[in-house]
Amino acid sequence: MQWQVLEAGQQRVDALEIVPVDFRDDAVLLYIHGGGFVFGSPKTHAAMVATLGRSLGLRAVLPRYRLAPETPFPGAFDDVRAAWDGLLQSGVSPSRIVIGGDSAGGALVLSLLAQLLADKAALPAGVFCFSPLTDLSYSGESFTKNAAIDAVLPAERAHAMAELYMSGHSAADPKASPIEGRFEGAPPVWITAGDTEILCDDSRRMVQLLKNAGVKTTFVEERDLPHVWPIFHNILPEARQTLDSLAVWIRQVLVQANES
Structure with missing residues (x-):
């Protein structure tokens, strides 16, 4: 693992680069960590992403985006966009990049995808998300239905983190809530979530939005697995199975992206 700097114009974003010993491909995993926009770092998710990258023989790049409350919305989004642009400017072809993220990182990934489509910019080969947050108004039925059984993400904590990040901005902004975005013309998207998560409906609704937009979408809804369970890949057999299927x-x- 080593740190690098991704540069896009005047913006600079530090990123953790993980290169497997048997590195054998020029493709890149661009991974955006979760943490409710207020905590987490590339290092908190490095082991999981390294496991995925090692199974594929791909290097991974994990940007260190700015966190709230010190940097509220849209700071994190701007950093993720800069990381994408910086990766392209470093010479990586967009068709050789797969973008992934979890929870709040999933929100940033899907919001980035919507913005790239709106800008008619270059697109990645695909996008994947673990338990993505897609609606910062938390209007999904599962947010209240599963509040008493979600073992990882307390509903009241989710509200508090969103307030720190949004700092008075509207949750209807697609840069915050990708459920408000448009996705016609998007590359394939893969999403997984657990049926006992408060954010389960965020995934269900996002998947329906993507399918309605004609996007080739894969959705895997698991029973009784916690929020972002792949991060427990050294403990849960189901976590490793999910990573293997994703690979x-x-x-x-x-x-497919490089055949077209």
Whole structure:
């Protein structure tokens, strides 16, 4: 692992680069960590992403975006966009990049995708999300229905983190809530979530929005698994199974993107 700097115009974003020993491909995993926009770092998610990258023989790049409350909305989004632009400016082809993220990182990934589409900019080969937050108004039924059984993400804490990040801005902004975005013309998207998560409906609704937009979408809803369970890949067999299934999908979208 080593730190690098991604530069896009006047913006500079530090990023953790993880290169597997058997690195054998020029493709890149651009991974955006979760943490409710207020905590977390590339290092908190490095082991999980390294496991995925190692199974694929791909290097991974994890940007260190600015966190709230010190940097409220849209600071994190701006940093993620700069990381994407910086990766392209470093010479990586967009069709050789797969973008992923979890929870709040999933929100940033999907919001980035919507913005790239709106800008008619270059697109990645595919996008994947673990338990993404897609609606910062928390209007999904599962937010209240599963509040008593979500073992990882307390509903009241989710509200508090969103308030720190949004700092008075509207949750209806697609840069905050990708459920408000438009996705016609998007590359394939893979999403997984657990049925006992307060954010389960965020995934269900996002998947429906993507399918309505004609996006090739894969949704895996698991029973009784916690928020962002793949991060527990050294403990839960189901976590490793999810990463293995995702790796198959990533291989497929990279091949498809470079055949077209």
